[in-house]
Amino acid sequence: MISSSDNRLLFILDLLPKEIIFTIFDFLWAHDILYSFLNISNYFNNILLTYQNYHVNFKSILKQQFDLVCRFIRPNQIISLVLSDSNETPSQSKTFLSLFPIEKFINLRAITLSDIENDCHSLFFNIRQLKYLNYFETDTLSHLWMIETISRLKQLIINKYVDNDYNHESLLHSISFSHLRNLTLPYCSYVQLRQILSCASKLTSLNISLIISDCTGIDYFAEQHQETPLIVNHLTMSIQTFTWYVEYNTDDFILYTIPRFVPRTTKHSLLSILPHSTTLPVEQYSIYYDQINELELDSNDKSSYRYTNVQRLILSITKINENIIDLSKVEYLCVKSLSWSLKKLFQIIKTSMTSLYHLKIDFSFSMIQLSDNIYPLEQIRIIDLPQFSCSFKNDNIDLSSLFPCIERLTIGINSLHQMTDIIDRFMHLSSGSFHIMNDHTDINYILTETDTIYKWLIEKTNRLARNRSFTYRLDSRSDIWIHLWISSESTTPEKVLNKMLSGEQLMELRETNGQHNCSRCCSLQ
Structure with a gap:
């Protein structure tokens, strides 16, 4: 000014x-x-x-x-x-x-x-x-x-x-x-x-x-x-290869050039390059590894190379060797291993995964193991918890205190009461997909008419009662899903509000x- x-x-x-x-x-x-x-x-x-x-x-x-x-x-x-x-x-x-x-x-x-x-x-x-x-x-x-x-x-x-x-x-x-x-x-x-x-x-x-x-x-x-x-x-119309280095994938029977058409998604345990499968010189193998942007770690084997550009990381093991991967580039993390300690996982996210905004925990877990001194993971904007409903004693857990800035949520829940509680607690939530996996008795009566669902959501949630600018879709073809699109309860930046x-x-x-x-x-x- x-x-x-x-x-x-x-x-x-x-x-x-x-x-x-x-x-x-x-x-x-x-x-x-x-x-x-x-x-x-x-x-x-x-x-x-x-x-x-x-x-x-x-x-x-x-x-x-x-x-x-x-x-x-x-x-x-x-x-x-x-x-x-x-x-x-x-x-x-x-x-x-x-x-x-x-x-x-x-x-x-x-x-x-x-x-x-x-x-x-x-x-x-x-x-x-x-x-x-x-x-x-x-x-x-x-x-x-x-x-x-x-x-x-x-x-x-x-x-x-x-x-x-x-x-x-x-x-x-x-x-x-x-x-x-x-x-x-x-x-x-x-x-x-x-x-x-x-x-x-x-x-x-x-x-x-x-x-x-x-x-x-x-x-x-x-x-x-x-x-x-x-x-x-x-x-x-089709892919044609010219000059560059060539590699043959023995699993998928695919012949491709490096680096133009090299796969960018791979598993760590399958990544070893066999000398007879490529014309790429050994001293230039880093050309191959540098192309990987989606990696699944399913082996604790040590490696002489380092992944420097991984943006999507899937963990099927119980520990991460930070010597073989640059965690600061990771934007999406999916954890599949049942043996992970949430406390240890969240500490790694907080200290090393500074770019992470999308987290998926794909196993049943108990948040009771978390101590009160765990810092909120404010960088997480999207979270997927498909097995949350199967987790032990999580009914009364306040997820919003651990993930205070969530904007998009996909979660498996036990009841409609859990859904309404989550809607009211996550003040920044805009998109929510709720998979009701166990008790369907309390939802049967709202499946008959569309207007009934709308009225029920307004009646049972304080947030939607205050602001009725929301849309939803009920998917009950096999399992029961409720998808919601709602306005944020958070304070809009001063220049807008x-x-x-x-x-x-x-x-x-x-x-x-x-x-x-x-x-x-x-x-x-």
């Missing part, structure tokens, strides 16, 4: 031209922009209201960040949108599109759909009215009906096929390929490929797994000729910029 000539405090970033700030915003997600710049000054508030190129990514987003975006941004300001109904964000698409119908996104150029719930397809019906959509990505082929009449689509990405998608292959015939420049499909027959190549005259990037079942198919495909030449500058503009102030700023039809963006119930 600096003083101006009239003795007013002037925020130094206010001296930046808005064109420079717009350029910076182009590289950031919408929730990051709002969290970082909202209410730092009136100048920035005006810029946030006039910026027209927001990229909104709601995949795995915290509910609090989702609410902030929905309160502030108008649909016509969004040019790219990512929606996800995963277990971390159940019913997200329905919630968002109930506030902002898809036809309101008049400047939308790109949309990505991930794990969208089956009953939400009708919400996307008007997506075909969008004039500027040129990028569509989805994880299932069944969503293609949404774009079959969009004639100017330039990029289409299908990440994977599910079983039902085999019945929807005919949808490819209804897609307009005339403007398509980038196409990614999880697999493709040579007949479909011939169709795509003949119709997509502007294709420049193609990423497919070509399926040819026999030699006849290969011969047929090889004999085809492209009438209109294509200028494809990025083609991924204590200085939050009121609805009237937001409206005044919008009217100053000649924008009047935005009242529904000012609040989210």
